[in-house]
Amino acid sequence: MVTGNTGAQECSGNAAICPNNQDGVSQTYLQCDSWAGKYVTASCPADQVCYANPNVKDTIMCAPPGVGGVPSAGQCTEASTKCADSGKSGKYYSCEPWSGQYVDGACPSGLICYDRKNKPGVVDCL
Structure with missing residues (x-):
């Protein structure tokens, strides 16, 4: 140190x-x-x-400040996203490839995050 x-x-x-x-x-x-x-x-x-x-x-x-990872979201190795709670909130996680960690993201106000079933690693805000 x-x-x-x-x-x-x-x-x-x-x-x-x-x-x-x-x-x-x-x-x-x-x-x-x-x-x-x-x-x-x-x-x-x-x-x-x-x-x-x-x-x-x-x-x-x-x-930028605040890009530190969210340990509970797990590790990642590529530019991917996943919903924190698909179909229930607008919160999602986006991969920061340089750190190998997910960081917080959010759908625009009033929209809900849904994981795409046919395309893992992609979310939609609807």
Whole structure:
């Protein structure tokens, strides 16, 4: 875990981590300066925050706040969607392929989410 003086923590290669190993909190992240062997602070683009990349150790991804996964929805590997409760609410989950996790989604106001029976991974809002 990185805290305090980031220059004091050693690193190697292209390693990058979120400050204090916290996802979705900071616009900055720590990138290894492999020449010096120490972490330096870098920034995500405007309106994005740091997330650990679960697919590649010691790398990060910058994404909008709130895209962290919904663990109870399970893992995913491709761009797919599924209703949280098909035919009963407008809530659905959409896969974030870079993280392998589902994130919350919602049908427009007043519409209900239905899983397509003939096309798994696709939902309709009706």
